[in-house]
Amino acid sequence: MKAIYAGSFSPPTLGHLDIIRRASSLFEEVFVAVLSQSEKRYLFSLKEREEMLSRITRDMQNVRVLSDEGMLVDLARRVGADVILRGIRDASDLPLEMQMAVANRRIGEMDTLFLVCSPQYSLLSSSIVRDCARHKAPIEGMVPPEIVEDIYRACATAPDSK
Numbered sequence: 056m057k058a059i060y061a062g063s064f065s066p067p068t069l070g071h072l073d074i075i076r077r078a079s080s081l082f083e084e085v086f087v088a089v090l091s092q093s094e095k096r097y098l099f100s101l102k103e104r105e106e107m108l109s110r111i112t113r114d115m116q117n118v119r120v121l122s123d124e125g126m127l128v129d130l131a132r133r134v135g136a137d138v139i140l141r142g143i144r145d146a147s148d149l150p151l152e153m154q155m156a157v158a159n160r161r162i163g164e165m166d167t168l169f170l171v172c173s174p175q176y177s178l179l180s181s182s183i184v185r186d187c188a189r190h191k192a193p194i195e196g197m198v199p200p201e202i203v204e205d206i207y208r209a210c211a212t213a214p215d216s217k
């Protein structure tokens with residue numbers, strides 16, 4: 056079975072990477088899709104987020120990173136994914152995740168599977184990483200070491216983006 060794991064990944068965190076690593080051993084192939092919601096201004100461009108994800112997943116042979124500005128179900132169908140994969144941190148993630156799962160089932164006839172995140176990452180989010188980096192606080196232990204400098208650099212030049 057092939058899964059598509061989508062998000063804004065602004066920036067990718069160790070929590071995201073943990074889900075990708077676990078998915079790569081569960082599924083034949085994992086597509087990691089960087090998506091943009093058009094109304095948001097992001098700290099990194101779609102291509103920059105795609106490049107960072109490619110860099111931190113390059114040891115996983117069955118993981119393919121892509122980006123798209125359209126609807127997730129259309130992309131999922133185009134690449135031949137069987138299911139959508141999402142990560143759940145705690146119960147407060149559920150209402151929105153369930154709404155999206157029902158919508159994707161209705162519009163794309165595609166099921167969503169959830170992986171519960173590893174406990175050490177349950178309080179970690181991209182927005183916490185951005186807030187820390189903007190104030191030059193340490194972000195080691197939150198994101199893969201290969202992208203720490205990219206995040207500080209981006210926060211220094213575009214301080215108030217998502």
Ligand code: ADP
Pocket residue numbers: 061062063064065068069070071074140141142143144148172173176177178179180181
């Ligand atoms: P979105 O803006 O679409 O929610 P994110 O980049 O924030 O995208 O997250 C992408 C996916 O990763 C979502 O399923 C989200 O619940 C999950 N996720 C976010 N943070 C973590 C974490 N710390 N551990 C595990 N999964 C996470």
